[in-house]
Each structure stands twice: as structure tokens, then as C-alpha cells.
Amino acid sequence: DSSSFIEIENYLKANQKKPNEELFGLAQGKNVIVISLESTQSFVINEKIDGQEITPFLNDFIKDSYYFDNFYHQTGQGKTSDSEFLLDNSLYPIGRGAVFFTHSGNEFTATPEIIKDYGYYSSVLHANDKSFWNRDIMYGALGYDRFFEINDYVVNEENSVGWGLKDLDFFEQSIAHLKSQPQPFYSKFITLTNHFPFELDPEDKMVNEFTSNSRTLNRYFPTVRYQDEAVKHFITRLKEEGLYDNSIIIMYGDHYGISENHNVAMEQFLGREVTPFESVQLQRVPFIIHIPGVTDKDPQTYSKVSGQIDLKPTILHLLGIDTKEDVHFGSDVFSKQKLSFAVLRDGSFITENYVYTKNTCYDKSTGEPTKEAYCEPFMKKAKQELEYSDQIVYGDLLRFYNGKSYQDQSQNLKQ
Numbered sequence: 001d002s003s004s005f006i007e008i009e010n011y012l013k014a015n016q017k018k019p020n021e022e023l024f025g026l027a028q029g030k031n032v033i034v035i036s037l038e039s040t041q042s043f044v045i046n047e048k049i050d051g052q053e054i055t056p057f058l059n060d061f062i063k064d065s066y067y068f069d070n071f072y073h074q075t076g077q078g079k080t081s082d083s084e085f086l087l088d089n090s091l092y093p094i095g096r097g098a099v100f101f102t103h104s105g106n107e108f109t110a111t112p113e114i115i116k117d118y119g120y121y122s123s124v125l126h127a128n129d130k131s132f133w134n135r136d137i138m139y140g141a142l143g144y145d146r147f148f149e150i151n152d153y154v155v156n157e158e159n160s161v162g163w164g165l166k167d168l169d170f171f172e173q174s175i176a177h178l179k180s181q182p183q184p185f186y187s188k189f190i191t192l193t194n195h196f197p198f199e200l201d202p203e204d205k206m207v208n209e210f211t212s213n214s215r216t217l218n219r220y221f222p223t224v225r226y227q228d229e230a231v232k233h234f235i236t237r238l239k240e241e242g243l244y245d246n247s248i249i250i251m252y253g254d255h256y257g258i259s260e261n262h263n264v265a266m267e268q269f270l271g272r273e274v275t276p277f278e279s280v281q282l283q284r285v286p287f288i289i290h291i292p293g294v295t296d297k298d299p300q301t302y303s304k305v306s307g308q309i310d311l312k313p314t315i316l317h318l319l320g321i322d323t324k325e326d327v328h329f330g331s332d333v334f335s336k337q338k339l340s341f342a343v344l345r346d347g348s349f350i351t352e353n354y355v356y357t358k359n360t361c362y363d364k365s366t367g368e369p370t371k372e373a374y375c376e377p378f379m380k381k382a383k384q385e386l387e388y389s390d391q392i393v394y395g396d397l398l399r400f401y402n403g404k405s406y407q408d409q410s411q412n413l414k415q
């Protein structure tokens, strides 16, 4: 009913955070290159296996970028597609199933649609069947101009492994697609090689496998290392093609790669017990913002808690686009008012000093259970975020949003 519209609206308005004036519009008019890093968790960053860096390129790139070391994925069963939903809408994916399948008929005000009014062309590049995760349908609903899918790539036995086209070939072949686009563009690249079961050809193995009882975790490190090399190649090619200077590059991990089924092996790698607290901390994924000429001169690490829900307002503000009237749950990670807070799709949440999961409040500084009262102030907010977002998705409420406020639903139904 319309009273809940008003309630949601009030909540969202009350949660608005002022953009950081120094960064607002910093990347105005630039191309936006978004790279979704398949199954990449933060625990591999700046780590070694048998003395070899797992992500040597990303480790260097971070030194020329803004890096967020407390950034969480918030995906559910929709995996990659959920991360895309979060990125482009700043709405939460649904609790069961994949919103890309269940609600592709909804009205959305996604980033591609918003930036069209600012002269942007938008695309997704991903060398898989276009109907996987219902992407071909959902991308239309999100306002994408073009989807470069498997038929836009040369895929053969030579250049494939596991799920399909190897990342290096994917990036190489994508350069021509990028060059074919009008500028400025907003283009999302979805990598694939670092996907379960983490298969790799021997010639692409640049680090050793781990040794444990989990073949999955063992194989994870060489494929993460391979993806790192592919991204490195892509950045080099962007520079060679003159596309680098006029673009900003945003990378994030889409979701976990190593599930809780591999906790024993993970404990062996991490050298500590994987408690429920640790499991939540393992949901951190790398988030990198690289702005040529800016972040290389003044690199920063941001440690405030944030999540994929925050990507949309952050990107729009960098482009100088106001979000006051936009319906979204995240906030600009650069805002001085940004809360240190992220809620995961299972209801677990993380604050500056605490982690709440499985009905227990944990102290981040010790990793030990603590008084529930410390987590209490955020419990209601965590529940409300997910509930309000679900109401918008299940009720297709953006149909009734005129860009300023929700109209009375009964009025609309009468028409």
C-alpha cells in the first residue's frame, strides 16, 4: 500500500549522504571501464603461494589507485548476475533465486539508463551464451545499448578452457569492440577463467597449486594468477590503443570463489580457524578505482566498510551526476558521512567494530563473540535495508516512481 511507499521513501531520503565535493565530477565525461573479477576474494591480494605473488599486477595497480580493503560482496544465489544487479541498481538481489530471472520485466532506473542522458553509450562484454542468467533480457531492462556475447568472439579449442574463452583472449578480442563504440562509454567486462572448478592449461599456470585436501582451493591460486595476467594485458592494450588516458577503470570481485565446504583447507592456507566471524570476513572482495592522472599521483586505501550496493552512487558522483532523486540503498564510498556498514544477503552485517552473523555479535578486534548489545543498534537497519529493497523488487515499485516521489499506487491502477 502507499503508506509503505512513503515509509521506504522516508528511509531512503534519511539515508542520503552528501557527496564528497573534492571528488564529485572528478571523472566527468570520461569512459567508464568496469571489470568484474570472477570469484576473486580479497584474501589473495598481497599474498604469496610458495613465495610467488598470487596477484602481482593487481598489487602494483592498487599502488596507483584508490583501494577499498573492507568491501563486501552482497550476492545470493544469482552469483555474478546478483553482483551486476547490485552494481547497476544499488538494490539488493533477492533472498532466493536470481532476480535476473524472476524480475526482468520490472521497471528499473539503472546506471546505463541514467547516463544515457549525459551522452553515454553503454555495453556489456562477456564471452558466454547471451541467455545465461537471462542476461539478454535483463540487459534490455537495465538500458544497455549493446551486449557483446559469445557470437561476437572467436572461440575455439585453442583459446578455451573450463567455462569458455580464456580471459586473455577475451580481453584481446574485446579491444576491437571497445574501439567500435562511441565515446564516452560505460562498458562492463565480465571475466570467466577464474570460475569453479578452476581449470587451466599447463602453459597458463604461473604459480603452483596449493597442497591440501581441497582440489578446488588448490587450483584456485593458478587461475587467480592467470586472471591477474589477463587484466595486466588489457591495461597495456588500453594504453597502446589510446583508450587509457580518457577512461576510469573500476574493478571488483563478483562473489566468493571458495565456499564454506573448503574451510579445512582454507584454515590451512590462512593459518587460523575459520569461525563464523572469519567466514564473514572472507566475503570481502577487492574493489579498485583507478583514475589516470589522479589516483596514480595520490593513491589511497579506504578502510571504511562498504559493499557492492555502494557502487552505483559512487560511480555516478565521480561522473558528476547527482543522485538525490534516485532510488538506491548504497552510498558514495567517498562521502564523509558514509556509514561504515554493509549487510550481506543472508542478513549478516558488518560495522566499523563488529560483525553480526548466525545470531552472534563478534568483536572485530578479537574475532571473539561479544555482547549482543554492541550489534543491536544496526540490527533494525540491516533488516530494513533488505526488506525495503525486496518490497521494491517484488512489488515492481519503480513503476510508480516519477523521478521525485512515489505516486499513489491506487491512482495508477485505476488508469
Ligand code: GP9
Binding pocket: 078, 079, 080, 081, 128, 132, 190, 192, 195
Ligand atoms: C557465466 C558467468 C559465471 O556467464 O558469469 O557465472 P557465475 O556462476 O559466477 O554466476
Ligand code: MN
Binding pocket: 038, 039, 079, 080, 254, 255
Ligand atoms: Mn561469477
